[in-house]
Amino acid sequence: MKTISIAIADDEALFRKGMSLILNDYEHLNVTLEAENGVDLLEKLLQCETIPDVLLLDLKMPEMNGVEVAKIIQKKYPSLKMIVISTHFSRAFIINMIELSAVAYLPKNSQPDEVVETIEAVYEKGFHYNTEVLGIIRENIISKKKPKALFSTDLTNREKEVLQLICEQYTAPEIAEKLFISARTVDGHRNNLLSKLDCKNVAGLVVFVLQNELLDIPLLPKNRH
Structure with a gap:
């Protein structure tokens, strides 16, 4: 590293x-x-x-x-x-x-x-975000009961796959290995997601997904070991 x-x-x-x-x-x-x-x-x-x-x-x-x-x-x-x-x-x-x-x-x-x-x-x-923090984020979003945000560009199936794995806290190399694509391609999809969903960073992607119920994110982050 x-x-x-x-x-x-x-x-x-x-x-x-x-x-x-x-x-x-x-x-x-x-x-x-x-x-x-x-x-x-x-x-x-x-x-x-x-x-x-x-x-x-x-x-x-x-x-x-x-x-x-x-x-x-x-x-x-x-x-x-x-x-x-x-x-x-x-x-x-x-x-x-x-x-x-x-x-x-x-x-x-x-x-x-x-x-x-x-x-x-x-x-x-x-x-x-550990389990406790992720739970607090989810509870806060539910309690605010915000309407789902609207975005003009639909996500491709590949972008949804990458987004799911990002939200499950996998690294770019791990995502690349799982999807049989290069890490550079993962970076490209991530940048497209940031642009399409108008998020500043990958943490913002997670909050956006939770707020808009785009994907099913497990509360327990992936065990890295």
């Missing part, structure tokens, strides 16, 4: 430094940026020659909290994949951050192995 560059934004120095030590112990993970709040994070991102692949983001920080900085990152750094790690593991916070393009959400007492697995999954697939 290619080396994954990681930024950490958290006002707790002990957590920030401890997480850096844990992650840097893996050959394919490299913490390249540490910030103590949202203002510090944005200043350091401006100085980066290369934007990190993944951001571990706390929500409760002084000066500029995680929610405020996420709004800016969503617009200014759309390629930076935000993983929220917070003590605030409630339905309202989870839904709010997913609407701000967070591609994963973990409680702060998560095991290190789970954090590493989430980083890897987000890097490989673009998002990673």
